[in-house]
Amino acid sequence: MADSYNPRVIDHLVRPRNVGEIDGATGMGESGDAACGDVARFSVLVRDNVLEDVRYKAYGCAASIAAGSALSELARGRSILDAARVSKIDLEGALGGSLPPGKEHALTLVLDALHKAFEDHWNRRAGAMLVEGYGGDGGVGGGNKSVVAAMSGGVDSAVTALLLKEAGYEVATVTFRLHGGVQGSRSCCSPDTVLFARDTAHRMGLPHFTLDLEDLFEGRVMQDFVGSYAAGRTPNPCVACNAHVKFHAAAFLADALGYGHVATGHYARVIREPEGQVTMARPADTKKDQTYVLWPVPKELLARTVFPLGEHEKAEVRAIAEGRGLAVAYTPESQDICFIPDGDYRRFVRGKVAAEGGEIVDQRGRALGRHAGVVDFTVGQRRGIGVSAPTPLYVTEVRPEAKQVVVGRKRDLEVSEVRVGSLNWFLDPERSETVQVRYNGAPVPCEVEEAGDGEWVAHLEEPVAGVAPGQSAVFYAGEKVVGGGVIVRRGAGRDGA
Amino acid sequence: MQESRVYLDHAATTPLDGRVLEAMLPHLRGGAFGAGNPSSLHAPGVAAREALEEARGFVARLVGATPEEILFTSGGTESDNLAVLGLAAASPEKKHVVVTAVEHPAVRNAAAHLRSVGYEVTTVGVDADGLVSPDRFAEALRPDTALAAVMWANNEVGAVQPVEEVARACEERGVPLHVDAVQAAGRLPMDVSRVPASTLAISSHKLYGPQGVGALYVRAGVHLEPVVFGGGQEGGLRSGTENVAGAVGFGEAARLAAGELEERTRRERGLLERIVAGATALPGVRLNGHPEKRLPNNAHLRVEGVEAEGLVLFLDALGYAVGSGSACASHSAGHKASPVLLAMGQNEREAFSAIRVTVGKSNTPEEVDGFLEAFCTAVTKLRELSPLYGKPASPVAISGQQ
Numbered sequence: 075m076a077d078s079y080n081p082r083v084i085d086h087l088v089r090p091r092n093v094g095e096i097d098g099a100t101g102m103g104e105s106g107d108a109a110c111g112d113v114a115r116f117s118v119l120v121r122d123n124v125l126e127d128v129r130y131k132a133y134g135c136a137a138s139i140a141a142g143s144a145l146s147e148l149a150r151g152r153s154i155l156d157a158a159r160v161s162k163i164d165l166e167g168a169l170g171g172s173l174p175p176g177k178e179h180a181l182t183l184v185l186d187a188l189h190k191a192f193e194d195h196w197n198r199r200a201g202a203m204l205v206e207g208y209g210g211d212g213g214v215g216g217g218n219k220s221v222v223a224a225m226s227g228g229v230d231s232a233v234t235a236l237l238l239k240e241a242g243y244e245v246a247t248v249t250f251r252l253h254g255g256v257q258g259s260r261s262c263c264s265p266d267t268v269l270f271a272r273d274t275a276h277r278m279g280l281p282h283f284t285l286d287l288e289d290l291f292e293g294r295v296m297q298d299f300v301g302s303y304a305a306g307r308t309p310n311p312c313v314a315c316n317a318h319v320k321f322h323a324a325a326f327l328a329d330a331l332g333y334g335h336v337a338t339g340h341y342a343r344v345i346r347e348p349e350g351q352v353t354m355a356r357p358a359d360t361k362k363d364q365t366y367v368l369w370p371v372p373k374e375l376l377a378r379t380v381f382p383l384g385e386h387e388k389a390e391v392r393a394i395a396e397g398r399g400l401a402v403a404y405t406p407e408s409q410d411i412c413f414i415p416d417g418d419y420r421r422f423v424r425g426k427v428a429a430e431g432g433e434i435v436d437q438r439g440r441a442l443g444r445h446a447g448v449v450d451f452t453v454g455q456r457r458g459i460g461v462s463a464p465t466p467l468y469v470t471e472v473r474p475e476a477k478q479v480v481v482g483r484k485r486d487l488e489v490s491e492v493r494v495g496s497l498n499w500f501l502d503p504e505r506s507e508t509v510q511v512r513y514n515g516a517p518v519p520c521e522v523e524e525a526g527d528g529e530w531v532a533h534l535e536e537p538v539a540g541v542a543p544g545q546s547a548v549f550y551a552g553e554k555v556v557g558g559g560v561i562v563r564r565g566a567g568r569d570g571a
Numbered sequence: 572m573q574e575s576r577v578y579l580d581h582a583a584t585t586p587l588d589g590r591v592l593e594a595m596l597p598h599l600r601g602g603a604f605g606a607g608n609p610s611s612l613h614a615p616g617v618a619a620r621e622a623l624e625e626a627r628g629f630v631a632r633l634v635g636a637t638p639e640e641i642l643f644t645s646g647g648t649e650s651d652n653l654a655v656l657g658l659a660a661a662s663p664e665k666k667h668v669v670v671t672a673v674e675h676p677a678v679r680n681a682a683a684h685l686r687s688v689g690y691e692v693t694t695v696g697v698d699a700d701g702l703v704s705p706d707r708f709a710e711a712l713r714p715d716t717a718l719a720a721v722m723w724a725n726n727e728v729g730a731v732q733p734v735e736e737v738a739r740a741c742e743e744r745g746v747p748l749h750v751d752a753v754q755a756a757g758r759l760p761m762d763v764s765r766v767p768a769s770t771l772a773i774s775s776h777k778l779y780g781p782q783g784v785g786a787l788y789v790r791a792g793v794h795l796e797p798v799v800f801g802g803g804q805e806g807g808l809r810s811g812t813e814n815v816a817g818a819v820g821f822g823e824a825a826r827l828a829a830g831e832l833e834e835r836t837r838r839e840r841g842l843l844e845r846i847v848a849g850a851t852a853l854p855g856v857r858l859n860g861h862p863e864k865r866l867p868n869n870a871h872l873r874v875e876g877v878e879a880e881g882l883v884l885f886l887d888a889l890g891y892a893v894g895s896g897s898a899c900a901s902h903s904a905g906h907k908a909s910p911v912l913l914a915m916g917q918n919e920r921e922a923f924s925a926i927r928v929t930v931g932k933s934n935t936p937e938e939v940d941g942f943l944e945a946f947c948t949a950v951t952k953l954r955e956l957s958p959l960y961g962k963p964a965s966p967v968a969i970s971g972q973q
Contacts (some may be wrong), residue, residue, distance in 0.1 A: 079884065087881060088888045093956050104958065111923065113880075115958040131958040136881045139956060 082170030086140035103190025112138040114187035137180035162278035193284040212477040220244040220336035222328040227267040230339030232402040237382040247275040252291040253413040294318040300426040306472030307544025308452045317370030343384035353500035354555040357384040369558025432477025434553040453542035464510045488537035499557035504548035581931035588779035594823035598816035626822025633825040635762035642805040646785035647739025647753035649774035650850045651677035654749040658718040660796035665717035672914035694724040699728035700861035709740035723755035728860030742767040757828035780824030839868040840937030842930045849943035870928040876960025877953045884947040894927035
């Protein structure tokens with residue numbers, strides 16, 4: 075009788091438990107919509123991380139109504155961690171074993187609604203903290219062996235959570251909603267990446283949460299991204315996210331749960347100097363090295379951060395996922411800029427700022443042609459300049475106030491000095507031996523010098539091309555990160571101009 | 572779950588009448604009487620043939636036909652298929668077909684098959700009450716129309732179509748008309764001498780006969796190509812040894828229906844009025860389909876804020892069996908909203924919130940009152956559960972998102 079409901083489903087349909095909405099709920103969540111056919115809504119009352127009350131409403135097939143009822147029973151009275159661990163399989167079990175074909179959707183729907191209520195609970199609790207920035211309470215609560223692991227839905231973060239669990243940590247996973255999602259993939263429930271991350275966490279027996287960071291991400295990452303291009307700089311949104319969003323949000327949740335640590339699937343190592351300072355070092359898999367984008371993580375957050383993948387090669391990580399039967403083993407590498415899925419960042423930026431045309435000039439300021447907006451240009455760019463010349467031309471500078479794009483030969487790109495601001499030093503700056511000015515770029519020997527206004531100048535041992543304002547400069551002592559900052563200005567060129 | 576059960580889904584199938592069963596039993600038991608093949612020359616064969624022909628006469632009488640115009644099939648679906656495909660094949664030079672938007676899948680999908688092999692199919696829409704306009708139907712007819720099809724009464728909402736006018740329009744233009752009378756036969760007076768259809772499909776199990784047997788009326792002089800090939804039974808149009816016991820049961824059911832039609836209709840209409848009045852007294856409950864031009868036993872109820880599947884299962888748990896047009900709205904489950912309700916201009920959500928209550932000759936006023944009480948309980952409970960009822964239609968803002 076695969077096509078009919080079992081008596082447990084009918085029982086929940088006719089005598090649904092915990093129906094209604096809670097007055098004074100600490101979180102509300104809804105999933106599905108009328109056009110989709112099913113809607114589930116949960117309200118939760120959480121005190122001291124215990125679900126004192128859970129109420130639900132549902133419209134749709136009998137499966138959705140019954141699944142909501144069964145889930146409310148499973149969740150009510152439990153700790154929020156245990157409730158966030160309840161999987162589709164647990165829920166199907168509570169409904170008597172199996173639903174008719176095509177009705178499994180109901181399980182996803184009601185779980186998503188409950189998880190959105192949890193998300194709402196955390197977001198309300200965080201309030202402005204997650205918009206204005208969160209420093210954390212230092213991770214004093216909870217034992218050492220508890221960690222909030224960020225889960226993106228990819229293989230790296232999944233294996234991160236798994237390795238932590240196997241290392242004896244108490245692990246809670248969290249997926250961040252950072253932006254409106256990918257166009258064209260309209261779903262009744264949360265975006266597929268969130269559902270996939272939740273499934274992955276549940277398969278490992280781990281609780282899963284979501285946090286809505288769209289406002290924070292918009293304010294701290296996307297606006298900066300657009301503003302930087304408009305100002306003639308070349309932004310790095312991953313750096314901005316690590317500086318203000320990801321680690322802060324994970325720390326908030328860790329503190330709310332009384333957990334000591336936060337973890338991400340970055341390839342980097344956290345190390346402690348004998349004198350006690352905390353910093354990062356390049357990972358075992360140097361090809362995946364992400365220290366270049368991690369420099370802005372505040373010291374007090376880095377001190378409680380764990381990067382389990384720092385000790386592993388990427389190939390090993392995939393093998394671990396495969397060996398443990400995780401479906402994420404086969405997910406593709408994530409794209410460069412998560413909020414621009416098609417990679418066309420110029421179109422994205424042009425959609426947000428008005429572009430004004432201006433002149434293309436050479437190194438001496440002579441006009442060579444016209445352009446349709448400085449936002450279309452970044453330092454080091456060769457293609458699409460639209461001016462013909464006997465030797466290839468490169469953008470060497472963007473001057474937004476003058477609406478000018480300066481072009482020159484390749485050697486005009488080279489600089490022997492870089493001025494850096496917004497610095498985050500983990501170690502004594504004087505220990506800097508090399509500086510890296512591009513992701514995956516080679517470290518260049520340098521000497522650093524304080525330049526006033528909190529800025530520093532790196533004197534390069536030999537000239538480097540493609541130094542773009544807005545990009546990061548990260549200083550290393552051997553494998554260790556000394557500190558990092560944002561390139562304010564390309565310094566003197568090779569001719570000392 | 573529930574010991575006593577009240578059956579209110581007579582449009583799906585009707586319980587076998589005890590008198591019909593008695594008439595069939597000798598033919599199922601075999602022995603001196605039955606189990607003969609009506610094509611055989613020996614005595615058991617002759618007995619089977621006589622029983623079959625007597626049954627044919629009863630079925631013919633129900634619709635005002637002669638016995639020669641009735642052929643037995645396995646049921647309504649086969650009758651519809653034979654008519655649509657058989658009429659199309661009978662005039663191979665014509666490649667156009669007209670159907671209404673509310674046909675049973677047996678006609679709709681047969682027409683879709685014709686489309687897939689090169690026919691053009693014109694679908695004539697219906698109004699909000701589910702009714703076809705004879706004029707609009709007539710406008711769709713063309714010189715190259717091989718056949719047209721209209722149902723006498725709709726299986727979902729119970730709307731009774733103006734078959735007589737439609738049939739006249741077809742007759743004037745020389746277009747053969749097939750009428751699906753599966754829901755109407757035995758519930759409405761029927762006389763093919765007044766409705767000039769070429770073919771007409773009826774089914775045994777909708778009028779208290781056994782399942783697995785039906786009939787197709789083929790007007791004398793109308794040519795039809797067979798779709799099943801074999802020993803040439805049923806005038807060559809439906810090869811295969813006849814289901815004698817089934818046909819006998821069908822015949823007896825048809826005989827009883829013809830004799831009791833007025834009495835049944837009177838009783839059913841009384842029960843129906845009680846249901847419609849009681850159910851629509853609840854806020855947000857409406858009757859689908861034309862209020863008067865409908866089958867005397869069909870109450871198709873749209874219940875705002877509730878999805879049909881849960882309501883049907885809830886009522887089932889309380890001991891009342893009713894029908895749902897479209898089981899579950901969940902797209903992932905692959906269910907589609909009823910094309911009939913969509914054709915009537917309803918949106919998907921409306922189409923997914925209707926149940927079909929169809930009474931039969933054995934239902935009592937007490938059962939109807941019990942049903943109304945259960946209906947009220949189930950609807951109230953499910954509405955308490957529904958986040959979409961009693962609130963503005965737009966979804967609430969969640970977790971601070973836009």
